[in-house]
Amino acid sequence: MPNYMLLFYAPEAADEAEQAERDAELPVWFELIDSLREAGLLVANGRLHATDSATTVRSRNGETELTDGPFAVTKEFLGGYFLLECRDLDEALKVAERVPLTRYGSVEVRPVMSPNEEPGGESTAQG
Amino acid sequence: MSASGERRPPADDPAAALTRAFRDERAAVLATLIRHVGDFQLAEDAVQDAFADAAKSWPRDGVPASPGAWLTTAARRRSIDRLRRDRSLVDRSERLAELMRLDTQEHDSVNHESSITDDRLRLIFTCCHPSLDLPAREALTLRALGGLTTGEIARAFLVAEPTMGKRIVRAKRKIADAHIPYRVPPDEELPDRLRGVLRVVYLIFNEGYSASEGDRLVRGELCAEAIRLGRLLAELMPDDAEVWGLLSLMLLHDTRRDARVDDEGHFVPLDDQDRSRWDPDRLAEGLRALERSVRLRRPGEYGLQAAITALHIKAADPGETDWEQIAELYGALAKLNPSPVVELNRVAAVGFASGPEAGLELIQPLLNDPTLDRYQPLHATHAELLARAGDRAAAERAYERAIALSANEVERSELERRLRTLRGG
Numbered sequence: 001m002p003n004y005m006l007l008f009y010a011p012e013a014a015d016e017a018e019q020a021e022r023d024a025e026l027p028v029w030f031e032l033i034d035s036l037r038e039a040g041l042l043v044a045n046g047r048l049h050a051t052d053s054a055t056t057v058r059s060r061n062g063e064t065e066l067t068d069g070p071f072a073v074t075k076e077f078l079g080g081y082f083l084l085e086c087r088d089l090d091e092a093l094k095v096a097e098r099v100p101l102t103r104y105g106s107v108e109v110r111p112v113m114s115p116n117e118e119p120g121g122e123s124t125a126q127g
Numbered sequence: 128m129s130a131s132g133e134r135r136p137p138a139d140d141p142a143a144a145l146t147r148a149f150r151d152e153r154a155a156v157l158a159t160l161i162r163h164v165g166d167f168q169l170a171e172d173a174v175q176d177a178f179a180d181a182a183k184s185w186p187r188d189g190v191p192a193s194p195g196a197w198l199t200t201a202a203r204r205r206s207i208d209r210l211r212r213d214r215s216l217v218d219r220s221e222r223l224a225e226l227m228r229l230d231t232q233e234h235d236s237v238n239h240e241s242s243i244t245d246d247r248l249r250l251i252f253t254c255c256h257p258s259l260d261l262p263a264r265e266a267l268t269l270r271a272l273g274g275l276t277t278g279e280i281a282r283a284f285l286v287a288e289p290t291m292g293k294r295i296v297r298a299k300r301k302i303a304d305a306h307i308p309y310r311v312p313p314d315e316e317l318p319d320r321l322r323g324v325l326r327v328v329y330l331i332f333n334e335g336y337s338a339s340e341g342d343r344l345v346r347g348e349l350c351a352e353a354i355r356l357g358r359l360l361a362e363l364m365p366d367d368a369e370v371w372g373l374l375s376l377m378l379l380h381d382t383r384r385d386a387r388v389d390d391e392g393h394f395v396p397l398d399d400q401d402r403s404r405w406d407p408d409r410l411a412e413g414l415r416a417l418e419r420s421v422r423l424r425r426p427g428e429y430g431l432q433a434a435i436t437a438l439h440i441k442a443a444d445p446g447e448t449d450w451e452q453i454a455e456l457y458g459a460l461a462k463l464n465p466s467p468v469v470e471l472n473r474v475a476a477v478g479f480a481s482g483p484e485a486g487l488e489l490i491q492p493l494l495n496d497p498t499l500d501r502y503q504p505l506h507a508t509h510a511e512l513l514a515r516a517g518d519r520a521a522a523e524r525a526y527e528r529a530i531a532l533s534a535n536e537v538e539r540s541e542l543e544r545r546l547r548t549l550r551g552g
Contacts, residue, residue, distance in 0.1 A: 002306045088308040089258060090316075111305045 003043065003112035004084045004092040009076040010105025012050075018104075025100045032098055036082070041095065047080040076105060083112070141185040144194060149178060152195040154272045154359075156202055158246035161309060163229065164206050164222055167253075167299045169213075171271075173206035174198070180205070203230060247272070248311045248363050251356075255324040256307050263298040264327045265334070270295055272359070273352040283349050284334065321364070325373050325429065328356045332377045336384065350381050361416070371420035372430030378413030379436040382406050394537050398445040410440065431460045450480035467499055475508050483515040503532040507542060514549055522549055 013019035036042040051070040058065045070077065079101075086092040089109070096107040153174065160170040177198050191197035207226050210219055254267040266284070269275045275283075281291035301307065312320040335349025357374035364370050386404035389395050417437055420430040435456045442448040457473035471493060478486025490509055499505050510525035526546040533539035 088306045089256075090308050090312075093258065109305075113304075 001085050001087060002114070004086055004089075005110045005112055006082040006084060006092070006096055006099065007078055007108040007110065008080045008099065008101050008105060009108065010079055010101055011076050022104070028100045032100075033082075036084070036095065041084050041086060041091070042082060043085050044083040045081065048078060051077045079105070141190050144190040145178070145181055145185060148181070148194040148198060149274055152198055153178075153274045154250065155195060155247055156198045157271060158250040159199060160202050160206060161250065162246055163203065163226060164210070165218065165309075167271075167302050169206060169209055170202075171299075173209055174202045176205035176209075177201035200230075244363055245311065247359065249309050251324055251360070251363075252311055252320060253302060253307060253309050255320075255327045256302075257320070257323055258305065258307060259298050259301060261327070261330070263294055265331050266291060266295050267298045268327055268356065269331065269349075269352060272356060275348070275352060279348070283346060321367065321369070324360070325369060328353050328360070329373060329377070329429070331356070332380070336380055347384065350377070350384065353377055354381060361419075365419075366423065368420045368423035368425040369427040369429050371416050371423065372427055372433050375413050375416035375420055375433035376429050376436060378409050378416060379433055379440060382409040382413060382440065396541075397439060405440075413437070426459065428460065428464055431456050431463070435460075448479070450476050454480050467493060467496070467502065467505070471505055471508055475511075478508075478512050478515070483512045486512045487516060501532055503529050503534070503538070506532065510542075510545075514545075519549060 013022060033042065033045060051073075054068075054070045056067040056069065056071045058067070082095070082099075084092055084095060086095070089111070092109050096102070096109050099107050101107060156177070157170055157174045160173060161167055164170050164173070180201050181194075181198060185191070203226055207223065207230070210223050210226070213219075250271055251268065254271050255264045259267070262284070266280050269280050269283075270277065277292050277295060278288050280295075281288040284291065311317070332350055332353035335346040335351075335353065354374070354377050357370075357377050360370045361374050382405050383397070383400060385406070386400040386402070387395055395401075413433070414437060417430070417433050420426075420433065426434075435453055438449050438453050438456075454473055454476035457469055457476055461469045461473060471490075474486050474489045474493070477489055486508075490505075490512060493499055493505055494509065506525050506529035510522050510529055513519075513522035513525055523546065526542060526549065530539055530542045530546065533542060
């Protein structure tokens with residue numbers, strides 16, 4: 001079964017009231033995570049610290065360079081992820097629709113390449 | 128490769144048979160093979176190979192009795208060849224085993240009528256999957272189900288062939304990489320997804336119908352392809368009122384395609400069209416489809432629009448148009464899908480059915496809506512109603528407003544003509 005990465009992007013909450021509103025939804029998140037685990041769909045999940053805690057690593061011409069901060073400064077930043085194992089894209093999209101963050105942010109659904117798959121796999125079989 | 132035994136007498140012209148098979152059988156052959164090999168691109172390449180084989184073999188050995196079965200077998204064998212060569216494919220050995228098993232079965236009667244039907248439906252729903260962007264859905268549908276070449280599709284949509292090629296390749300890659308399912312959606316999703324499919328087909332039709340530039344012949348092909356897709360959907364989902372409604376709407380529009388443009392290429396409004404240039408076959412088929420839609424008693428957006436179009440067409444002359452019923456149909460349409468465009472059409476119909484004063488009363492809320500201030504048709508309709516109510520000064524002002532907002536030349540010159548008539552009379 002193919003794997004899908006659900007990437008959660010959202011802008012920083014505008015004020016404390018909005019942050020409180022989002023925090024109030026935590027039980028919904030937990031419920032969702034539990035039900036996905038029970039259904040055998042959830043491979044892994046995680047919530048990320050804010051981008052100001054990020055360190056970006058690059059190697060150029062043998063020199064390793066560390067930067068304090070995210071690799072790109074954007075309005076919506078990556079805040080967490082689910083790694084799912086689903087039958088097909090439709091099943092993954094259905095899970096994405098249930099993520100509370102869709103109301104104030106965006107969920108990007110990306111198929112994960114399987115080990116024997118070729119990049120840009122023009123000739124990949126469907127399961 | 129004599130898959131299906133007996134041959135027709137050589138009198139059957141192989142070239143014509145091949146063209147016919149390409150038009151009538153290709154989608155079904157492709158749809159079934161995609162299910163068997165699980166890969167869009169591989170299946171398409173193999174079907175291509177099969178047609179190339181037919182082009183060589185049919186003139187030599189005669190046209191097979193069942194071209195579809197012959198092509199299915201040929202395409203399956205070609206896909207086995209391709210699978211053996213291409214070692215990068217996932218599940219390659221399982222696919223090969225399945226194909227070999229199918230190939231040893233004696234006849235293609237395994238492809239029962241119903242499974243062929245299901246395969247084509249699967250293909251339509253996959254091509255119109257909402258995770259593909261709309262232009263890609265249109266292109267893929269035309270390519271896979273309509274059998275248009277990439278070059279033809281590119282010309283029809285007025286984009287460069289490499290651009291269109293990339294768009295199609297990207298869509299096929301996404302289908303494979305993201306595992307977009309190859310199946311008819313389950314019942315709870317079906318209405319939504321079917322609406323999406325109908326929208327793609329109607330967009331394809333409109334692309335051809337509303338063409339003001341580009342190669343009119345190629346554009347006409349888009350209309351014909353959309354109608355073919357509409358017929359296919361009606362054949363596959365005969366119990367859906369909107370499927371028949373859309374087919375009817377497209378046919379009734381297409382009835383007037385030739386009459387809409389005069390010899391100099393100018394647009395001819397409905398009332399002035401030469402009715403002898405309407406296509407009687409399209410008209411008859413369109414009315415039959417409308418009847419099917421009405422009988423299913425679940426009027427939807429397309430069915431209602433088709434009914435309105437039919438009333439315009441059926442009026443022996445413009446003065447006899449049944450405006451009352453048209454106004455009612457627009458009212459039903461506005462309930463399903465409220466929009467200023469629909470409401471304005473209803474206002475205009477009421478204006479004809481019950482007199483300009485009734486229309487003027489209904490148009491007031493639209494005129495009060497600031498978001499519609501720059502909507503040209505609103506002012507043109509307002510002007511028309513005022514003129515008929517005898518308020519010349521206000522009518523002139525409304526015409527001037529509409530003319531100032533006109534984006535296209537044909538429209539503007541028509542409004543200017545009406546304004547001149549008003550001033551002259």
